[in-house]
Amino acid sequence: MLDSYLQLAVAETFLQPTGPIARAQLDHLNYVVILTCIAIVPALVALPLILFRYRRKKAGDRYRPNWDSNLGLEVAMWGLPIVVIFLMAISLWSITQRLDPYEELGKDPLEIKVIGLDWKWVFLYPEEKVAFVDELIVPVGRPVELEMTSDTVMQSLRISALVGQIYAMPAMTTKLNFIASDAGEARGMNTQFTGRGMWRQKFLVHSVPTDEYQQRIAEARQSPITLNEQTYAILAQQGTAEEAKTPLGITVLEGPLETQGTATVVAERDVPVGQGIAMRLPEPKIFQRVLARYKTGVPMTPETQPGSPSYDPAKASLPPLTAVRMEM
Amino acid sequence: MLASLFGRLNWDSIILVKEFEDPDLQLLITSGAAAAIPLGGIFLVLLLWYLKWWKPLLGWLTSVDHKKIGVMYIIFSVVMLFRGVVEAVLMRTNQAVALNGGFLSSDHFNQLFTTHGTNMIFFVAMPFLIGLINVAVPLQIGARDVAFPKLNSISLGLTGAGGFLITISLLIGQFSTGGWTNYPSYTGKLVNPGPGVDYWITAIGLSGIGSTLTGVNFAVTIYKMRTKGMKFMRMPLFTWTALATSILLIFAMPPLTAACVMLGLDRYLDFHFFTNDQGGNLMNFINLFWMFGHPEVYILILPAFGVMSELSSTFAAKRLYGYTSIVAATMCIAVLAFFVWLHHFFTMGQSTTVNAAFGIATLLISIPTGVKIFDWLATLWGGRIRLNTTPVIYLCGFLVLFVLGGFSGIILANPTLDYQVHNSLFLVAHFHNVIIPGTLFGILAGIHYWFPKMFGFRLMESYGKVTAWLWSIGFVITFMPLYPLGLMGMTRRTVDYTDPAYVPLMLVSGAGSLLLGLAFLFLIITFWRSIVNRKQLVTPIGDPWDGRTLEWWTPCPVPEYNFAVLPEVDSRDAFHTAKERGDAYAPIEKYEDIKIPSNTYFGLIIGILGCGLGFGLVWYMWWMAAGSFLAALATIIVYAFLPEREQVIPAEEVRRVDENWRREARETYGVTRDDEITEANKGLARPDVVPG
């Protein structure tokens, strides 16, 4: 009973890293904590001692009402924080450069395009010609590069056990590079507030051996559902991935949540972090066309803007890439 | 016709009507407690009507006396704090039981954190501090009033208008759900067409202008109105921090006002500053917001530092250690505050060099901040600390807890770590950890300290101490669990969660928030019991704490003109020096007529028109918006041509009052610090004999 409370189901945090970046972040956290303690522990220890020693009843002849400066003490007071901060600044500089989320972590990274929607993530594998909703499958040991945008308001994609987070913003792209060193599952989610269903916008990252990865991709290619303009417009409606299943024509089976196995459409309705949706992706330019939507020179309307309460999938078509009129 | 008269306002916008037609427990819970404020307001108006208290109330509302304006700011903030605390407790208790769904719907929860955050920052913390600055600064520098008394009253009016708008949103329509930061494009017209965001824009826009004007007013007051001999390096520390805050207000509020106006243009006139399409870019809003937002946190913390400086030296009965260091550190912080805003969005995809530069700039701020902590400790060192007083409890709570808040701030300053804990409860824990033990403790301690200056009697120490302990313990229990929760991945602004691992800590935090609710209750009880017992608590001679700075050199309550004769200053703790010399209350030969500005309706009118402008804009009642705006312009022009009206208090009257006070001070025996918190304390400090 108790251990169900203390045990996180999947790698939820960078305190349980499953990749080298999160591991380096954890090490840096420890370093920062220890270094800062050098400066603050003296203050925390001194206060009770001072209060005790100089309490009114007992201060007696230790009372020195006019004492208000001391050069040596002054040097120490400025010196200690300066030294601590100097040391920390050095490590801050180097680790920030080293853990650049834009830097590819090796040759030939797996390129995945990510579109943030209300309240689900769409992961496009253009080369493999498959896509997953709220499910990310990556091969262990191979660098991964996510290129992200949002097709609604700003979001923030975080995979704690692997790398951390970066915003995904409409009409813009950002990148997040990571590599999974351990096989297993990690939690990914949107951390930026985006309205009613934001806290359901979570997904599982499966880090799997290469052969299993190939197998899952192959299975996804057999999916009965295709990601095209029509199904994309349905996904873009406000709602979680679970809620999108019925309009997509997926039968949601009741039953225990199976997190292993392939990303299939089987999921229990009551489990909020259910299984993702695997889709075929015959048209790999969807990502670019989502970006193009905001650059045609034609203003968005409540009917065409995903995230708007009056969004209407029937009216919101994605423009062809040739419609782009503006550069940003 | 009627439709255009009421814009987009209809019966269903009014919450009570909606509640009547379609009773909804949810809505009742969330809006019920807080709706007590507007309903209470209406009740109060009727009560005043009945009691025929209009006259004195108008006397206050039209006053330009900095002390009265300060008191009005503070009363306003206490009322708004009530709402903020109720909302906070609701959110915390909801999350405590929110595994797979709590008792609040997400829409209500979203409004709660938005109004809580907006309200606490703009209508609690800021007006509280501005109120304290109003009460104390002119007294501390030996001035009769602020540089621009009428402007002061206008600032109050505009703040009140903002408060009116955020409060009325409880009854009519609803407030924004976009958080206190209100980022587009979530708050754009396409995604959120309702009146909520417009309430945010108008409330923040109006009160922001008021705050800018306050900044101008106090910067000029402190530059120009210091009494003879009050050199910069003799100013009390609270005045120094008020100066730093004023400068920050002048430079930090305009970006916010600009962001509000631009977001308003996007929403009302189809501009594209921050929209997704047509070349708009939401990142510009985020930058503008935090160009305001980061200096804002120093606007909130510096005056609290000032209060703590005053308290540490007064209640340790000792000179402030490292005055020059603290002044230098304060000004360093004020300047650096403008160069770190980007740390609020390390995760926006800019280059690592930019992130590292801003991360290091952020680390730099912790140097002067750390120095200040050491300086306060050194001030206590070698003193005679009165541990049995309320302000000392706040001071100690501040010193311990604020250091922990700084600790987590240093963690957040590291971009690589921020990638992990950004938007998590770790962040929520961090900013409450600096804002509650820092700003709020500073405010509450400051109110306790200067209360006799405002009202002529002390607050009861017995209740005061319980209150201070409750805030401290409640804070620890509520917010410390949020650090591990944040590290475990729990995000902010979430109505519920699915991970059972969060439950135990969430329960602890929820219980803690009940203690904080109790702390607020005890704050009110402290006021109430002290008012009931005020006869025993009076301190007419004006120096209940053996103070060191000029404000204690006046009777309590302070006369309208502050000082019968403006004091001359020859040292840092001038009043203390005079007491040591023994001539603090010596008779004065020459008195002169004193001119003080008369009451004016200017600020009140601008405030009311501000309410009209905001309300009209929110509900598309264009006649009301345009009418209010034009009327406000006309008022400003008319008042510019009206001759200054002044009230003259004849020298004889001043002499009578002042001589009485001085005589009483000379003839009273006074109390030592041992009897400070007893009824014997009439506000005269007897020199302390140091035990062998």
Ligand code: HEM
């Ligand atoms: C009385 C004790 C307080 C409690 C129990 C409390 C509790 C909370 C809670 C539960 C939240 C929402 C956290 C979330 O997003 O998950 C919150 C947010 C916030 N609080 Fe407080 N709070 C308190 C006092 C204050 C004070 C004194 C201030 C400022 C002066 C403040 C400023 C804020 C701000 C700015 C937010 C962020 C709102 C947003 O997400 O946009 N709080 N607080």
Ligand SMILES: [Cu+2]
């Ligand atoms: Cu961007």
Ligand SMILES: [Cu+2]
């Ligand atoms: Cu900041």
